[in-house]
Amino acid sequence: xxxxxxxxxxxxxxxxxxxxxxxxxxxxxxxxxxxxxxxxxxxxxxxxxxxxxxxxxxxxxxxxxxxxxxxxxxxxxxxxxxxxxxxxxxxxxxxxxxxxxxxxxxxxxxxxxxxxxxxxxxxxxxxxxxxx
Ligand code: HEC
Ligand code: HEC
Ligand code: HEC
Numbered sequence: 824x825x826x827x828x829x830x831x832x833x834x835x836x837x838x839x840x841x842x843x844x845x846x847x848x849x850x851x852x853x854x855x856x857x858x859x860x861x862x863x864x865x866x867x868x869x870x871x872x873x874x875x876x877x878x879x880x881x882x883x884x885x886x887x888x889x890x891x892x893x894x895x896x897x898x899x900x901x902x903x904x905x906x907x908x909x910x911x912x913x914x915x916x917x918x919x920x921x922x923x924x925x926x927x928x929x930x931x932x933x934x935x936x937x938x939x940x941x942x943x944x945x946x947x948x949x950x951x952x953x954x955x
Pocket of ligand 2: 876
């Protein structure tokens, strides 16, 4: 009934095909993203780079709560200047290219922050000014 000569090779082929995506991707996770430094030439962020990398989402939530719920739109120092706490007011005034900065990482890790359904990226603001 069973064709022993086919079961083992068949299984080997099946395991090969079924696990292909696992080990194929393991060999190459794609090139790591290179977010573009601020085009304005600023040298430091609102916190050290390592902190920003891992904590920027937490920081943004805190800023939002402080600004909107507690009315604390205090100025934050960065790169020798002061910025008003805010996504558009602070972050995007240095990181003016959302596509090449924020999205460079977010596309790589497949996160899509929903912020931009209300907030405007600098490019959106520029586009609105061109076509009022
Ligand atoms: C449904 C619309 C909406 C969405 C979505 C949204 N926001 Fe906001 N956000 C607002 C409004 C309205 C304000 C108040 C603006 C003001 O009073 O100046 C605000 C203010 C803020 C502020 C405080 C100061 C400022 O003007 O930037 C921060 C920080 C902020 N949002 C971050 C975020 C982040 C991060 C996300 C995504 C995770 C997000 N928001 C998504 C509507 C939204
Ligand atoms: C004064 C201009 C300025 C402001 C305001 C600013 N940044 Fe930055 N940001 C920088 C600079 C410059 C760097 C690179 C720092 C370095 O290389 O040490 C950076 C680095 C980062 C990084 C790490 C990038 C990497 O290559 O790993 C993240 C993430 C980041 N910023 C997010 C934000 C967010 C979110 C905000 C708002 C809450 C913000 N930044 C506000 C200038 C700014
Ligand atoms: C160095 C890479 C990097 C850069 C640059 C970066 N992000 Fe992120 N961001 C991430 C990663 C990774 C996550 C997902 C973290 C997680 O899932 O815990 C994330 C998550 C977020 C979230 C939370 C989204 C969610 O759905 O949970 C917000 C909001 C956010 N980023 C805003 C920004 C903004 C605004 C900028 C540009 C000013 C920016 N990020 C630049 C890597 C980056």
